[in-house]
Amino acid sequence: MVELEGPPAEAAPAPVRSDAPVAIEVRDLGVQYSLRFTKKTTLNRSFINLFRREPADAFWALRDVTFRVVHGESLAVIGPNGAGKSTLLQVLAGIITPSEGVVDVDGRISSLLTLGAGFDQDLSGRDNIRLAGAFMGLDAATMRRITPTIVEFADIGPFIDAPIKTYSSGMRARLGFAIATAVDPDILLLDEVLATGDETFRAKSKQRVLELVRSAKGVVLVTHDMNWVTEFCNRAILLEKGRIIAEGDPIEVVAIHREHSERSKAERQAALDRAMQEGGVSSLPPDAARSGVGR
């Protein structure tokens, strides 16, 4: 019964009627990052910046993004690295506020962005479950109800009462997954979390993700696995440089994405060849310069 690799063969979900209730509505969304402040800014650095007066220190991670997800829909967001996919999920989860535009989300959200986020190494697994639940805003009664389920699903035995720092990385990942998926949300946000732990747990976790996908009213999935897109999503969006390039039937959008990435790969190769011929490797493709920004 344990099915291992590849998504189970199922018919792709049919397109949904457009008059279904709206779960997510995004209008003219724009998210701007200031490059003035980054993780490693110090007073020293910012005094230097003050003297330099760098003008171009703002960058739009998302711009003019408009779409909606109705009940019964599962939307795939695909695109190259740094296109703004993860930023989009963060906005939908309410973690990042838009710089412009409006995002309306109706329903309880769970983002599997939260896998083991901020486990406190010195606390026991059980204390971490309690803390994570409180961070996610689950009330005490719900937590009492789901804690046994989490402990059972994570399957880490007596270690549940030992500090997280004594856990193996597999145990940590299992506990993180169990917490993140303990509650069935109305709206599920997924960011490539489908491979976790060992083979057995991977199968079990995939099973659980599928369950959540089926029971959620709306799903937004960011992934590089095109099989998932065509198999489980009834609509897809292609993001490039923060803008929606294509939207519609997953198979068609995936085809456009493939074409684009082939082309840009060819362009990059050509640029590299040119650089090699000119005898220097200094002119890297433009994407490389931004790689630190798109998280």
Add this chain to the structure above:
Amino acid sequence: MDLTAEAPTHFRSTGDRPGIVGLLREAVVEVLSRRRLIRYLVQADLQKKGTDTLLGNLWWVIDPLLQMLIYWILVSVIFQRGGPDYPLFLFSAILPWKWFASSISDGITSVSSAERLVRQIQFPKLVLPVAAVVAGIANFAFGLIPLFALMLLFYRDRIEVTLLLIPVVAAVQLVFNMGMTVLLSALNVFYRDIGNLARHVLRLWFYLSPALFTLEQLTHATREFPIIQKLLLLNPWATLFAAYHAVIYEGVLPDWVALIQVLIGAIVFLAFTTIVFKRLEPTFAKVL
């Protein structure tokens, strides 16, 4: 699915931010509705502080005593200064100051060290510095143990009912602690060297406050520096130290008018820093 959650199930997210009053109301609602989270964070904090050193929580008792000893050697033994029962005078200032300083140094990194949580879960970030400040109360509470031991052993004749007013003075200080920590924790997200800077500023602040000396002595000593004298008038710690000295060392009532002025000032300051925090909050997830 019925989830009577503490987080809203519907939200609208836009670039518009509420006005000053709206931000303050939001902050109050956030802190009140996330009391349980704050409690867990405080418990976790205390639990950890007690376990990672050999003597554990005993340090909260030993620390102020050692510090008192150092200042006593410095002032009484080397400089031949200090008044009668000077160790008690010192201790009644060191205790609240240690609370203030540790509240700030613990709280400064409360947001920036929760970086993964901030990036991955939507929750009111205000709970982080608030929890740090609340956990800091334990530092003060434990420090009362050596204080009372000291009084029972050596200064029995100084024990007065005014000791019961310690919590009142401490409550005023708590508001001020909170204001400072909320502000610095937000700024530290953008400038990681706020912590280094704060250490030195705090030290200078301590020496420029009537902690080791009375206000009169300090004013007299700094008579050639009018700037320091003016700062002394604005310094809330001038009033706070005087109040602690009054209720612990002198056994008299504190200067109520001055204390209420500091309380009002601290409340206004806390409101201001909360607004600053709330204004900066949306950018935390982007910067961290």
